[in-house]
Amino acid sequence: MIDLLKKITLISLVALIVGACQNSEKENKSLFDSQEIIAEVSKEYAPDKRVALFNVDAEENKGKLVLKGESNLPEAVNSLKLKLEEKQIEYTDSIKLLPGEGMKETHNALVKISVANLRSNPAHSAELATQATMGTPLKVFKKEGSWYLVQTPDKYLAWVDNGGLEPVTDEKFETWRAAPKLVYTKAFGFSYKEDRLDSQVVSDLVAGSILELLGEQDQFYEIKYPNGDKAFIEKSAAQPYGEWIAALNPSGENLIKTSKSLMGLPYLWGGTSPKGVDCSGFTKTIYFLNGIIIPRDASQQVHTGKLVDSTRNFENLIPGDLLFFGRAATDSTTERVVHVGMWIGNNQFIHSSGNVHISSFDTNATDFDEANYNRYLRTKRLVNAEDKTLINLKKSRIFTKEE
Secondary structure, eight states, rough: OHHHHHHHHHHHHHHHHHHHHHHHHHHHHHHHHHHHHHHHHHHHHHTTTOOOOEEEEEEEEETTEEEEEEOOHHHHHHHOOOOHHHTTOOOOOEEESSGGGGGGGEEEEOSSEEEEEEEESSSSOOOEEEETTTTTEEEEEETTTTTEEEEEEOEEEEETTTTEEEEEEEHHHHHHHHSSSEEOOOEEEESSSSTTTTTOEEEEEEOOOOOEEEEETTTTEEEEEETOOOEEGGGGGGGHHHHHHHHHOOOOHHHHHHHHTTTTTOOOOOOOEEEEHHHHHHHHHHHHHHTTEOSSSSHTTSSSSOOOOOOOOOOOTTOEEEEEEEOOOOSSSSOEEEEEEEEEEEEEEEEEEEEEEEOOOOOTTBBBBBHHHEEEEEEEEEETTTTTEEEEETTTSSSSSSO
């Protein structure tokens, strides 16, 4: 009898061990499958982390699969859930969709200083990722201390401190969009407390600054900042937004004129304004001041527009075309785009490297740029290109209310 009981106990113990192992294998498979699905969804909806937030992972917690992380892409999160359910994988949803409940009333903000520095992490010591000029509307996703995670009109994600932006409710944002606007057109300048140049300076301004237009006073425009401050700007340094938009013509001639107005500007990693530019920040600024918002980085800009050349046949290039440089793909390495400049004709291109200057691809010229000639990849034409990543301000309503 005792032997029989021992056998029964042993069999039960083996069954428990086998069952536990099977459950463990099932849990491990669910975790592995879920992580594969997460990677698949991330690749589909957020292949470029600079413009899409999908920081999602799966982990086991007390024998249950838990989805954790955050995203600003509801469609990606929904796709993930559907795929998990199709695989009959049970899960607990702990993904935080941004903006969170605390940010929904102030999901919008406006840049309130001439140039706001946007960083890769919420700290002044973090890398300068990009910049945004006065009046740029931002989408706000979350806040950490005095820092906000924001997205610019070109979809770039970065952090800005509270000194650079003015959070606004949906109602105030729509009121701002409906208000008449003024665009600052000089490379650099100032606004004043009163309608005279010897008055107290209110702030500096750079080309592309957008402000509310309140009225006119002799040789000055009266304007209002996003935070409500009022000031005056010389008429010779600005133009009503509607007039500016109507007159825009991103021709080769105008693109060259804009680029040369920034000659000598110092190179600044992350810079996209007349206070300093990196290579792609320079081309971005040129195009913005001619009414076209293009992607932020050279490795993004290279995927826009129409291919013109990839064999150093510079005869097909026209002023305004963008030239890309870097490392070509090999059997074991991918292509790496690291620099961009703009063609201005006569075998010359203008770019930001050290400072904004002109270089030549004429091997006999004194300014022949051998280094960039050797790492040349291709040329793209953005003007008049049908491309969803290019925003034409004549057709969009980023700074104005929908008609």
